[in-house]
Amino acid sequence: MADTEKFRLRRFVERLVQMGECEVREQPIDLVDVAGVLDGNPRATHLRAAGPERAELVGNVMGSRRRLAIALDTDETGLLPTLAKRLSHPHKPVKVSAKDAPVQEVVLTGKDADLCALPIHLQHSEDGAPYISASLDFSVFPATGYTNVGCRRMMLRGSHNAGIDLIAPSDLRVIYLDAVARREKLPIAFAVGSHPADFMAAVSATQPTDEFEVMGAVRGASVPIVKCVSNDVHVPADAEYVIEGFLDANGHTEPEGPFGEYVGYYGVVKTNPVFHLTAITRRKDALFQTVTIGGRHLARTDTAQVTTVKTESAAWAALVTSVREPLAVYATPSSGGMYNVRVSLRQRVPGEARNAIAAVFGSMAEAKHVFVFDEDIDVFSDEQVDWAMATRCQGDRDMIVAGGFRVVPLDPSLAGARTGAKVGFDCTIPFGKRAALEWGIPAPPVLPQRARTKSVVDSLAEEPASFLELMAAAGSRDGREIVRELDALYATNRLARNESGRYVLKNGGAT
């Protein structure tokens, strides 16, 4: 029997609570106050009594890299390698019957299915209406029968209708426009309340495959799926809620938005398709989910963190074919998880840093500023990155600035332009210069364990030595007695320094 508990959102949230990553609020909360509790909150929040129905609602589940890493049983730096490894092992889904599908424990159709009965809250002050934000969509590629999975928000238009944002290039957009061209409506279903692995799969799956296999890959286990009650689309049987229906055949006709977007600013009203509800199914003790998106605290939003995964996967795929030894990539969540991308690599030949910049430019429209560092820089450390940018980069020599790229129209700095600029910063030490003292990185002295007792003169008679090497040779753990010996040598004009600053004896030490 398929395990329908292991990847249940509620089980993951319980784990986060145990780890101190999720706060639980028992006290009742009005829906209008939900966004305020989540905005900028470093922790996930489980609200046990949201709205007058006292519904259970969880937000910010994926609002940190740590929590995404926990979902894949790894740590922050292991997130991308783990995901990349898992993505190369697809798992076919397993069909389960309706009676074995927890998400169909409660089935509501017709008038009983009501979007306004769900705890859907207004997320930002200028939003066009409350949005369902944690909605993973499932639809079918007609030519292959494969299921497409994405993540798309839904703006409530009433109890049975919602606007969906389908402007950006995507598989769902292609599937829908084909249906519209045939004057057909498109059956679709949305899961609300999903394990983070499912979100990561939804944004990572870009090849035309059965994306349930990608979801299985990211989970590391087959996804139990069940046919919807009101159409032929399949959905994860272990989701918390499923919202079934269709996009009508009218195409992009209705206003949707404004909405506090994932670039941190409002997106304006767009003309978008309309979703029509046919059924809501759910677990008996279903846990509704909301995700954080726009605003000042992008780094703590679910959306930026999940987008980080998408950007890094795309950048990594491009890097492994363009440079010999890429080491790490990090799309900063504070840039929306996409605009600022940091790469570290071990340069084997001159120019590889620039190749890396070019590769990341092309890997995703969203990648806008690319920073490339040597292997000694931890791309996850703002301090180290700032230092390397300040000291290893010359603006007139190490920057690549180019325009005319495909970009994300939501970027307000484009001022309406359809194409935009990308900038690369080569913050690597000039090739072949790593060993030079001026690129050496000062660190506290470490004496070799073995103590010896050579005088300064005897040491220097053998070879030039640095101050620390003289201390080591003399077995000194103080240093000042070495200075005294040097003093005597200076006084008798027997001491000099070579180019690297090492002490040498003049004339072999003869007085």
Ligand SMILES: Cc1cc2nc3c(=O)[nH]c(=O)nc-3n(C[C@H](O)[C@H](O)[C@H](O)COP(=O)(O)O)c2cc1C
């Ligand atoms: C939380 C979240 C919400 C998203 N909402 C939308 C959306 O409303 N419209 C959209 O076009 N893309 C949205 N995206 C991005 C798409 O889900 C993503 O591009 C996905 O890969 C599209 O899948 P598809 O090409 O298989 O259809 C969202 C991503 C996340 C993480």
